[in-house]
Amino acid sequence: MTAVTDRDRDHAGDRWDDGFIARSRNRAGRKGGPRGSGARAGDALIDDALLDAALLAGGLDDEAADGADGRRDGAGTEDDDGGDEAIVRAVSGAGSDGGKAPAPPLSPEAQALRTRLDALRQLVGLSRTRLDGKTLAEAGRVLDEAAARRGLSPQHTVVAIAGATGSGKSTLFNSLAGVQISETGLRRPTTAAPIACSWSDGAAGLLDRLEIPGRLRRRPRETPEAEALRGMVLVDLPDLDSALGAHREHVDRVLALVDAVVWVVDPEKYADAVLHERYLRPLAGHAEVTFVVLNQVDRLPGDAADLVLDDLRRLLDDDGIALGEHGEPGATVLGLSALTGEGVGELRELLGQFTQEKGAATRRISADVDRAALRLRPLYVADGHSGPSGPEIGEAARAEFEDRLAEAVGAYAAGLAAERAWRRNAGKACGTPWLRLWRWYESRRAPRSLASLALMSAKGRGSGTAAAAPPEEEVTARQRVEQAVRTVADEAVVGLPDPWAQAVRETAVRGAERLPEALDELAVTLGAAVAVPGAKPPRPAWWPVAVLAQAAMTLVQIFGGLWLVGQIVGVLEPKLLPPVLFMVAGIVGGPLVEWTCSIAARGPARRYGQDAERRLRQAAAGCGRARVLEPVAAELLRYREVREQYAAVAAGGTKLSTTRQ
Template sequence: MTAVTALTDRTDDRWDDGFIARSRPRPVDAGEEDAAEAGDEGDEALVRAVSGAGSDGGKSTAPPLSPEAQALRQRLDALRQLVGLSRTRLDGKTLAEAGRVLDEAAARRGLSPQHTVVAIAGATGSGKSTLFNSLAGVQISETGLRRPTTAAPIACSWSDGAAGLLDRLEIPGRLRRRPRETSEAETLRGMVLVDLPDLDSAVGAHRDHVDRVLALVDAVVWVVDPEKYADAVLHERYLRPLAGHAEVTFVVLNQVDRLPGEAADLVLDDLRRLLDEDGIALGEHGEPGATVLGLSALTGDGVGELRELLGQFTQEKGAATRRISADVDRAAVRLRPLYVADGHAGPEIGETARAEFEDRLAEAVGACAAGLAAERAWRRNAGKACGTPWLRLWRWYENRRAPRTLAGLAALAAIGGRGQAVPQAPVEEEVTARQRVEQAVRVVADEAVAGLPEPWAQAVRETAVRGAYGLPEALDEIAVTLGAAVAVPNAKPPRPAWWPAAVLTQAAMTLLQIFGGLWLVGQIVGVLEPKLMPPVLLMVAGIIGGPLVEWACSIAARGPARRYGQDAERKLRQAAAGCGRARVLEPVAAELLRYREVREQYATVAAGGSRLSTTRQ
């Protein structure tokens, strides 16, 4: 495998997920099959060249990929996974550029890596066709004063096996040429040179040819002249958008023979300044970047230097990898607003937001009120068990009267005085609880999406809203099933171990009262010896001791009652929190986890600045 063919495995891996329309299939003819076979043989040779390994009769294993090819392969894999994870969150137009890059990378991988496709582009009258003919050593592209001169792309290949590449560029056979066989031609062996129509042509079809071919070639030679080197169309429509492709860019100032003295150097300096303003890195002092030089295609001055640079560039056989890497860089820049915002690298629902969400749900189900009701029920039962018999008898009488009183009040409420139904309070409470639940969902969603790019923030909000459907009803069911057990007055909370002793003590106080009373009655009727003080003391002890025992039991019951109420509140709160986690928090957390995954994949895709670049010597 080579720096180009190592992008993916040799199997057909055209990116196709059924979501974005792909490029139309192209029939394969016998000539292309032969070219593909030749390309496969070239792959093996190129692998040996890159790795420095010699031939051992085909027994050795494939050499490792170059660092640049490995980095590009990782980035393409990450881009493919990025699109796969995002296709249900983003629209097809947004992902179209990434899909095109994947398609073109797969298409270029399947073609000959031994060839480097270089396009010559320029404005009307810049002399690009003359330069094309000068490099080819033969009159191939028509030149003249008639504008536009070049109507369709014309290709010149310095070696065989480039049929597939030219088919991909849709250059017909009648427009494919061979250069003159000279010693200078050997320098450019492996290069496919394409002469494009004028980029500023008045004919729309010519500009379409330029745009289509520029998106497919491995490198571009931009030809400018002293009069139009600062043309806005060239810089704004082509050079500036392709600033990231500096390593596969040559900018040639043609017709320097028309500039007197040092004027050529001044124009070249100004051209470099414009390129720098366009964001194009210049390959000076051994650094990777665009190559800028001046020449005259008419006189041949400087053409030899360009031929040597192109020959060395072709022999490196890394142009396709650099071009695809630059395409990935540009796709990453365009996708950045969709995956990066406010430096938010690790989104998650914080503990504070979770706690506030659970507090609101607990408030919606009335967990605090249910806990207080449970505490009151515990204390009420303690009072029943430990109270004086006379007080318990009175409470029994009150409970007997309560149902009739409540029934009469309910009847009056139903009549409403005018035969109309009176609005019931539970309806208002239900609406309020629903509003609390909706507010809790909105707040936790806003906390979760803080700092997320808008598409992913919208996805998180939609997930939270979907989870909120049916949540109020589920909380109502929890409140009914769990809250009823502690809110019903007749509920029987568990009794502590000291209750039997308190009950026996209270019974003893009652017996003292009864015994003292009987003793006193016996003295009054003359059955017993008159002795007033002992029975009175017994009755007073029973009368005072009973309330004292009840008071002591009420004091002792505060702690257990409070713990019982807190336990009831905690159970209801936990049940409500569990329902909220299952319906809202967990789906939102899963969506945030997906975003973290795509953010990691995007970080790999956008790692163009750290990739190794092959510097042209």
């Protein structure tokens, strides 16, 4: 029950006491004068209750409320009816559509901010699996705070007054409010918790976001000067250099949520290192929503105030804060005395103009995005490579990678083997029978020789004279594959920031884990077929003619030999010359046909070998593309996408290159 009562009291302090009671008192003192009869007063109270209900429901804005008050407080019945109709429309609207008024069109600045926030959201989503979560925490916080602020009242501007101990910020706060709200005194620290003063209704959500309870929410004195600040919510913060850690936590928390900050410094501590190093320098990019006030200028004699202001401007420039001078956007610097009122009117006028522009929240969020983009820059932009296109694998790198894989799989050797196999097959078909018999005899001896070599190798391994390591060719092939992957990865990461370069290298290594084995399978299925001695390459059309010619030469030799034998045994008439000519023609013609066929077979054999090399090279290149190049290209495409999104986030951040972290 206690917690519920406290929470209700906190909300009541803003929405009921500051709303209903203050407006009731104001209405009683307006030009309408005192209420007439008891019934008329009762009607007025009912009207007030309806108006407050509409305001709390969000269906009637401040201007409509003032118009309804003015019409109701007037003397005529027509005005009363008009006020009643306004209240009825507000209450009906609150009940029919949830009290949400049509959203006004966005300004170009707000539209640009929305585009940048959408790009930042996509940037975080695309980078979540590639970068450390802590690295993206700042961007995520900016998105969360931007969504929270954009969901609250755009008609209000939240301005915090911050300063060190004894700077007089509470006195300035009271001077702007026109009433003693924040406690002042010699006791330090004086302000223990943030205190808010709202110049108009409808800021409860903003104050809830700042975690300012209802008992610390106040209203200013209603004066003609106060109308200029309508829509502003002023927050007095504890001392930023307080000895109590809770006070500094309040300062840091609220400064991260407000739309603008008025820094109050005094002539003694305007160069304090805590102020400049911990607050002003990190927030240098927020110059357009920053006011720096030199308070207590009444204590400075003569031209000392101008000298101190000049030195303060110099320090701010060293902090990287752009000064709004000569019509340029930047921080506002001025001197005043909250105690005597000197310069307070000028500050009130500047704050009023700043509030009426209703762009402080947009500029604050835009500055937060600038700051997040600056911190994310090393993750997306490498030194000397600020273009949005990003790197890619060039044709030369691809060709070199494919050449290395072809060497690793032995494509060139397989092509030579295929060429030799084609020529060997041509020799079998077109060679003389005697040469074919000799080759057959050699093939019969080859298995015995291989068996002897295998036995000797086994004996050598048993005696320790030979190593049991894999063949040198296999080791060399694997090393070539690894070298090819490293080379193409190094080529691909040129111009990439370190996190994305590491991601590309890891992708290439993962794709190359089974690449040597896959290349071995290709070598077995494609290369071995053409390298086996028993392989049958395709024959050209002229081979039958060559085979018939070789058979004819063989028959001529046999015919001449039989003729000569018949003459020797006396069966045939002895004529030595004709059979000798036949035998010489067959003996010379057979090798001549074989030599002619070998000459003619060079071109087809070379083309056959080149075709076999090309097929194996293409297969190896396809395997390398599927396992290494395509994943690496996909990773580079993802980087180009995030690089484009980062360019959209950084667009409009004019101070990205100059603002200091």
